[in-house]
Amino acid sequence: MTATDSGVPEKDSLRAGVARRWARWRLPRETDPLFVYGTLRFPEVLIELIGRAPEFESAELSGRRVAALPERVYPGLVAANGVANGFLLSGLTAREWQVLDAFEDEEYELRPVSVHAGDRHVYAWTYMWTGPVVAQDWSPQRFAVEELTRYLGKCTAWRKDLVLVSGTV
Template sequence: MSSAGRWARRRHPAADEPLFVYGTLQFPAVLHELLGRTPGLEAATASGRRVAALPERVYPGLVPALAAVAPGFLLHGLTPPEWRVLDAFEDDEYDLRPIPVHAGDRETYAWTYVWTAAVAEKDWSATEFRAARLPSYVEMCAAWRRDLALLTETA
């Protein structure tokens, strides 16, 4: 996770532009702790990408992989403050970019946080994360959000 000082470095998409989430942000409990609500989740996939495990991290990174298809969800209706929270939450090794995705019976573009650093050879497992890490990760997200609120109140 990164600091709030990075907020001004990125263009924030408009509220009608979806965000493709593929890792910890696909869990409603995580979104609720970070945003104070759970936006609607629409099943989607990103062809030519994989959800890679990251060295010494519990969350994944989205990276190119020709024959792969990354499962995830589209988040719709994020507000500018919510985009800023998510941007502050993501590590500096993520880059917010639009990518093609498939949702329902349509192809569209969505923003996503793509990983730009080293990855593990294995894929990240949402099932394993849910079973072994989700409760403690949700608690960490709640603490991070409280710290962010304190930081922005004093800025």
């Protein structure tokens, strides 16, 4: 999907993204957790997209970093020396997985990972970025102050378009 300057997929590419993503042969099971590190770490964003904030648990993913992306307000998870901080979301329904998968840009790949949550190693899914990045790490604090309000509006509009396109969500 192409993205607007706000970082939210454009309406014209939404249909193709929904068809491609929902045609995926397998999405994670409802019992599988999702490691989130960027905009999905904000309960407000999840509420706009899926109507609720699932259970959150702090987690870390070694060998990765949360990179800023060129001309986008959201980040990408890429291989690097270091640790990516984020959260495990659990209890997502099949429909919620579909919505989140449709929301993610085409340059993300859903991949299994092993994260540290407290003193446990947990297998989870995450969205890895496959496109270009910038040298700086993405800042959730900066995003919250400078972009979150506008981003929530874009998420609301995207969700309404998804309902119109899919007719089922």
